[in-house]
Amino acid sequence: MNEVKHISFFEVASKVLKALGHPERLRIVEYLQAGERNVGDIQREIGLSQPITSQHLRYMQRHNILTSRREGTRLYYFLASDLIRKLLDCMHSCKVSLDSGDMQVGDIFPEIKRSI
Amino acid sequence: MNEVKHISFFEVASKVLKALGHPERLRIVEYLQAGERNVGDIQREIGLSQPITSQHLRYMQRHNILTSRREGTRLYYFLASDLIRKLLDCMHSCKVSLDSGDMQVGDIFPEIKRSI
DNA sequence: GACATATATAGCAAAAACGCTATATTGGTG
DNA sequence: CACCAATATAGCGTTTTTGCTATATATGTC
Numbered sequence: 155m156n157e158v159k160h161i162s163f164f165e166v167a168s169k170v171l172k173a174l175g176h177p178e179r180l181r182i183v184e185y186l187q188a189g190e191r192n193v194g195d196i197q198r199e200i201g202l203s204q205p206i207t208s209q210h211l212r213y214m215q216r217h218n219i220l221t222s223r224r225e226g227t228r229l230y231y232f233l234a235s236d237l238i239r240k241l242l243d244c245m246h247s248c249k250v251s252l253d254s255g256d257m258q259v260g261d262i263f264p265e266i267k268r269s270i
Numbered sequence: 271m272n273e274v275k276h277i278s279f280f281e282v283a284s285k286v287l288k289a290l291g292h293p294e295r296l297r298i299v300e301y302l303q304a305g306e307r308n309v310g311d312i313q314r315e316i317g318l319s320q321p322i323t324s325q326h327l328r329y330m331q332r333h334n335i336l337t338s339r340r341e342g343t344r345l346y347y348f349l350a351s352d353l354i355r356k357l358l359d360c361m362h363s364c365k366v367s368l369d370s371g372d373m374q375v376g377d378i379f380p381e382i383k384r385s386i
Numbered sequence: 387g388a389c390a391t392a393t394a395t396a397g398c399a400a401a402a403a404c405g406c407t408a409t410a411t412t413g414g415t416g
Numbered sequence: 417c418a419c420c421a422a423t424a425t426a427g428c429g430t431t432t433t434t435g436c437t438a439t440a441t442a443t444g445t446c
Binding site for chain 2: 433434435436437438442443444
C-alpha cells in the first residue's frame with residue numbers, strides 16, 4: 155500500500171495555470187491577494203451570481219489554488235500556496251509594465267490596438 | 271471605422287495562462303526558452319507525434335504564445351512576448367524552489383506525497 | 387514533373403469547461 | 417423545531433479541448 159503518486163513539475167504547474175486561465179477567476183485571486191474573503195464579499199466585488207461565484211471558488215479549491223476556512227455560516231477563501239502568490243506577483247509586475255507603457259498589449263496580442 | 275477592441279488585462283492574461291495550462295505545451299515553451307527550434311526538433315525533444323506537436327504549436331501561435339519563421343522546408347517557432355518570458359522565469363524560479371526543497375509539492379498539491 | 391521531407395489540416399469521438407436555473411445543505415437564532 | 421442567511425450542488429445544454437488517424441500542402445532536389 156502507501157501508494158506514491160508520481161507527478162512532474164509540469165503537471166502541477168500546468169494544472170495551476172489552467173485553473174487560473176479564466177478572467178473571472180483571475181479577478182478573484184487578485185482580489186484575494188489582499189487577504190481572505192468570504193463568498194458574499196467576492197460575489198459583490200467581482201459582480202457574479204452566487205452559484206457562479208461558488209462554482210469558481212470550488213473549482214479553484216479542487217485545483218489547489220484556494221483553501222477555505224469556515225466561520226459560522228460564512229466560508230472564507232484564501233490563496234493556497236506560494237506558487238500562486240509568486241505567479242500573481244509576476245502577473246502584477248507584467249500589469250505594471252503594461253500600465254507604465256514599458257510593454258505594449260500589442261506585444262502580447264498583436265491584433266489588439268488599444269486596451270484599458 | 272478603425273474599430274478599437276477593448277480588452278482588460280485580465281482577459282489578456284487569462285488567455286495566456288490558459289494556453290500555457292497544458293503539461294506538454296509547458297514543456298515546449300520551456301524548451302523554447304533557449305531559443306527558436308523547428309517542429310522536428312520539438313517533436314523529438316518532447317516525444318510527441320508529429321500532428322500533436324504541430325497542433326500544440328499552432329494553438330500556441332493562435333494564442334500569441336509563439337511566433338514562427340520559415341526557413342526552407344522548416345518552420346522555426348519561438349516565444350512571442352515578454353509576458354511569456356516573464357511567466358516562464360517565474361515558473362522556473364518556483365521549480366527551483368521546489369527542487370531545492372524550499373517549497374514542497376504538498377504546498378501546492380496537498381494530496382501528493384512525493385514527486386520527481 | 388516525380389519524388390522526398392517537413393509540416394499542417396480535416397474529421398471525429400470522448401472528455402472537460404461554462405453558464406444557467408432550480409434546489410439542497412449548513413449553521414445560527416428564537 | 418421553524419425559519420433565515422450563506423453557501424453548495426444537481427442537472428442540463430452548449431462550447432471548447434484533446435488526441436487520434438488519415439490526408440493534404442509546401443518546399444527542395446533531381
